[in-house]
Amino acid sequence: MKDDAYELLAQRYAELEQEKAELAELLDRAETERDALAVQVEAMRNDLNELANSSDGVAGLHLNGDVATWDELFPGGRNEEWLMSFGDEPTACLARRDAEVIGSLHFPTMLRRMWSGGDVQRWLDEQAEEKLRQAERGES
16 A cells, blocks of 8 residues: 555656656746847847938828827827837836736646645745836846
């Protein structure tokens, strides 16, 4: 009986170690993708700034023949909602997205026998709150 229980525990431990390794690999891939996206977002911001520095605005945007000046379109302008996301640093955008993802996580019921669901959910919520604070500070 003891040997059977030990075997079951050893098997479950091996399964959890495999899951842990898979999750670590998934996290590494996600972080690599996030970093590549941050570079891409920064390049897009630079391209938009270059375009704004070399032109007066966007013709046809208002559909009335008026040119929408860049001052109107960037944060603080009367039509800032068009380009609002370009006012954030890429790291702040990514931190905000991380917070949204973490905030959407819910503790799986199948693990409640091993850990307190309330404690883990609280930890997840704290992680999401910290990511939001990082976003507000412009950090990733």
